[in-house]
Amino acid sequence: MNVLEANPLLETEEPERKPAPTEAAIRRKRRNLLLGGCTTLGALLLALLFLMPLGYGAATALKDKDGVSDPNTPILPVAAETFEYEGKEYDVYSVPMPDGEVRELALIQPGRESSVFIDPEAPGAGPIEWDGRWRTLDKVSGLSPQWGNFAEAWNAIAFLRLTGWTLLYAVSTVIFTVVSSALVAYGFARFRFPGRGILFGLLLATILLPPAVTLVPKYAVFLQMGWVGTYLPLIIPHLFANAFNVFLLRQYFMTIPKELEEAARIDGAGPIRTFVRVIIPQAFPALTAVSLFHFFYAWNDFFEPLLYLAGNRQIVPIGVGLSYFSGVYNSEPHLILAAALLALALPVAIFLVAQRVFVQGIVVTGVDK
Amino acid sequence: MSDFTQAVLTARRRRGARPTRPASPMQRREARWGYAFIAPWIIGFVLFWAVPIGASLVFSTLDFQLTDPGATSFVGTSNWERALSDPNTWTALAATFRLTVLFLPLSLVVALGLALLLNSRHLRAAGFFRLLFYMPSMVPLVAGILIWQQVLNPQTGWVNRIIGLTGVNATGAEGIRWFDNPVLVLFAFSFIGLWGIGNAMMINLAGLQGIPTELYEAAAIDGAGWWRRLRSITLPLLSPVMFYNLVIGSVLIMQYFVVPWVLFGATGRPDGASRFLLVHFYQQAFVFGDMGYGAALAWFIFLVVAALTGVLFGTARYWVHYGTERS
Numbered sequence: 001m002n003v004l005e006a007n008p009l010l011e012t013e014e015p016e017r018k019p020a021p022t023e024a025a026i027r028r029k030r031r032n033l034l035l036g037g038c039t040t041l042g043a044l045l046l047a048l049l050f051l052m053p054l055g056y057g058a059a060t061a062l063k064d065k066d067g068v069s070d071p072n073t074p075i076l077p078v079a080a081e082t083f084e085y086e087g088k089e090y091d092v093y094s095v096p097m098p099d100g101e102v103r104e105l106a107l108i109q110p111g112r113e114s115s116v117f118i119d120p121e122a123p124g125a126g127p128i129e130w131d132g133r134w135r136t137l138d139k140v141s142g143l144s145p146q147w148g149n150f151a152e153a154w155n156a157i158a159f160l161r162l163t164g165w166t167l168l169y170a171v172s173t174v175i176f177t178v179v180s181s182a183l184v185a186y187g188f189a190r191f192r193f194p195g196r197g198i199l200f201g202l203l204l205a206t207i208l209l210p211p212a213v214t215l216v217p218k219y220a221v222f223l224q225m226g227w228v229g230t231y232l233p234l235i236i237p238h239l240f241a242n243a244f245n246v247f248l249l250r251q252y253f254m255t256i257p258k259e260l261e262e263a264a265r266i267d268g269a270g271p272i273r274t275f276v277r278v279i280i281p282q283a284f285p286a287l288t289a290v291s292l293f294h295f296f297y298a299w300n301d302f303f304e305p306l307l308y309l310a311g312n313r314q315i316v317p318i319g320v321g322l323s324y325f326s327g328v329y330n331s332e333p334h335l336i337l338a339a340a341l342l343a344l345a346l347p348v349a350i351f352l353v354a355q356r357v358f359v360q361g362i363v364v365t366g367v368d369k
Numbered sequence: 370m371s372d373f374t375q376a377v378l379t380a381r382r383r384r385g386a387r388p389t390r391p392a393s394p395m396q397r398r399e400a401r402w403g404y405a406f407i408a409p410w411i412i413g414f415v416l417f418w419a420v421p422i423g424a425s426l427v428f429s430t431l432d433f434q435l436t437d438p439g440a441t442s443f444v445g446t447s448n449w450e451r452a453l454s455d456p457n458t459w460t461a462l463a464a465t466f467r468l469t470v471l472f473l474p475l476s477l478v479v480a481l482g483l484a485l486l487l488n489s490r491h492l493r494a495a496g497f498f499r500l501l502f503y504m505p506s507m508v509p510l511v512a513g514i515l516i517w518q519q520v521l522n523p524q525t526g527w528v529n530r531i532i533g534l535t536g537v538n539a540t541g542a543e544g545i546r547w548f549d550n551p552v553l554v555l556f557a558f559s560f561i562g563l564w565g566i567g568n569a570m571m572i573n574l575a576g577l578q579g580i581p582t583e584l585y586e587a588a589a590i591d592g593a594g595w596w597r598r599l600r601s602i603t604l605p606l607l608s609p610v611m612f613y614n615l616v617i618g619s620v621l622i623m624q625y626f627v628v629p630w631v632l633f634g635a636t637g638r639p640d641g642a643s644r645f646l647l648v649h650f651y652q653q654a655f656v657f658g659d660m661g662y663g664a665a666l667a668w669f670i671f672l673v674v675a676a677l678t679g680v681l682f683g684t685a686r687y688w689v690h691y692g693t694e695r696s
Contacts, residue, residue: 033686036492039486040491040494050501053527053564054508054516056516056520056526056527058514066515183406183409184407187404192396192405193399193400199407200376204373206414208616213425214646215654216660216663216667219654220428239413302510307628315448321565323511339515343512347507351507359499
């Protein structure tokens with residue numbers, strides 16, 4: 001069963017019974033329309049509330065430093081508008097003219113009772129004299145997104161370096177864990193051997209048990225080996241399969257009809273050949289899903305990189321790098337938010353592109369197998 | 370995914386049903402290939418689980434300082450006595466359980482509610498909404514934490530400004546300080562946690578779509594309303610999925626670390642509310658370098674999690690409905 005197939009967007013509407021709509025049918029239809037509208041509107045409000053922090057992050061990441069710390073700051077990044085005239089910057093005010101019109105003019109020569117303005121739209125028309133106190137006028141402000149914040153954050157966190165190390169970590173462990181987990185999953189799915197039940201039970205138990213209980217001796221040994229401060233303690237264990245991935249892949253392998261493998265065996269293929277030629281192509285959706293899951297897991301991994309790379313800040317992955325950055329730049333929230341948005345861009349983009357595979361994977365590897 | 374919990378529950382039964390007749394050469398050959406395929410996991414299990422767990426227990430009886438490994442000595446149960454008499458151990462356990470009690474039911478209900486909403490036949494553009502509600506789960510955790518840290522800022526954050534619109538004085542000097550109050554901070558943790566609810570929601574949704582529609586049609590003919598259908602059909606048939614979410618959720622909260630660490634480090638602010646079990650362990654073992662004491666704390670956490678999962682699986686047979694046994 002598949003979430004995607006039940007997508008109402010793709011579903012055709014229920015066939016309507018054309019002949020002579022009775023009053024009850026009309027009422028029912030109207031009620032359904034109303035319920036549909038209310039449900040969808042409610043969902044929209046809920047989604048807006050749920051995603052509100054992203055909007056806040058985007059708006060704030062584009063503000064300048066003053067705009068961030070002012071409690072009465074407008075929601076959007078705005079700044080006072082200025083106009084450059086004869087090599088100098090002048091503030092723009094909204095000025096009520098004697099004829100009742102309000103014009104946006106730049107103040108070039110403030111005076112007590114009368115001031116001189118210039119029209120930014122037509123500076124050639126010359127200065128405009130205005131009688132009145134300029135201090136009573138309101139400054140004009142306009143949208144002024146500080147796109148430079150992203151460049152600044154990009155450089156300050158060394159975004160390319162962080163992303164490079166994170167990609168190295170994510171891609172290498174995806175390859176290691178998917179290959180090793182697929183082998184182990186095939187072993188559990190298709191071969192009978194003494195102790196299989198107990199071993200599989202142990203495998204499931206390691207999903208639930210806290211890895212903290214293994215950390216102290218592991219750290220001590222890795223330190224002895226000189227691995228602390230490198231990626232080796234983070235990458236090498238993935239050569240030995242991951243219990244959750246094994247479980248998901250085993251569930252999927254068990255749904256593949258055995259006849260295919262028997263045919264391969266009759267043709268003289270050994271178990272390894274059968275695995276590579278028959279199982280791997282059949283299990284492609286599950287393997288893709290597990291790869292994606294693991295990619296995002298590695299992208300998010302924090303605890304172990306924090307622990308094993310503590311002495312080597314130059315090579316930390318992006319999560320740890322962001323946390324160091326926020327500790328140093330805690331008085332500049334606009335830069336922190338710009339960095340956070342940079343960090344989420346790639347995973348979210350990958351998700352949006354691969355969301356069909358991804359969502360399918362949650363289901364394929366999951367419930368109804 | 371509910372198959373996972375089912376597999377755990379039935380693992381023992383399957384074991385008992387194994388035939389014991391002597392193996393034929395073909396069976397031995399099959400067994401050899403089986404061991405060969407699972408060999409990577411067996412090696413990994415021994416190297417990275419079995420031996421370290423045992424070694425952890427040995428370490429917990431040593432006075433082993435990372436700063437001075439040469440001076441390691443056997444101290445018997447004193448690390449354990451210290452762990453049990455350290456007030457921080459108990460505040461950490463209390464903080465972890467407080468968050469569990471608040472966030473676990475909240476996340477289960479919200480994940481179910483969103484799944485029901487996405488599964489509703491009244492909802493238009495369900496695929497689009499599914500994408501919107503799932504998307505925050507794709508935001509890297511630390512990026513999400515930093516965004517929430519700012520959006521919950523007492524003065525400039527939108528949360529307080531939205532609350533302020535209702536007339537409550539949220540942004541002022543007496544305003545709502547999400548990160549300075551040991552109760553409010555649990556809500557801040559919960560908001561951040563709800564952003565990661567996507568997987569539980571999707572698993573629920575898949576479970577909902579697996580329920581045969583004939584059941585609902587029959588119930589509707591019998592005159593059952595929405596609430597009655599939810600209680601008598603949806604919830605029992607969804608209980609394996611809910612159980613899976615409950616087990617994974619509680620195991621994850623027991624190891625809660627990244628959010629408190631990024632927001633508060635090892636300070637435990639406010640009032641110890643962010644000193645969770647794993648924060649306490651990390652601070653002792655790797656910040657102070659007291660590895661012997663850290664090992665004792667790790668074993669303490671291990672026992673707590675084992676007890677908790679044991680209790681959860683023990684209750685499963687009273688409320689989790691697995692229908693007919695599948696092979």
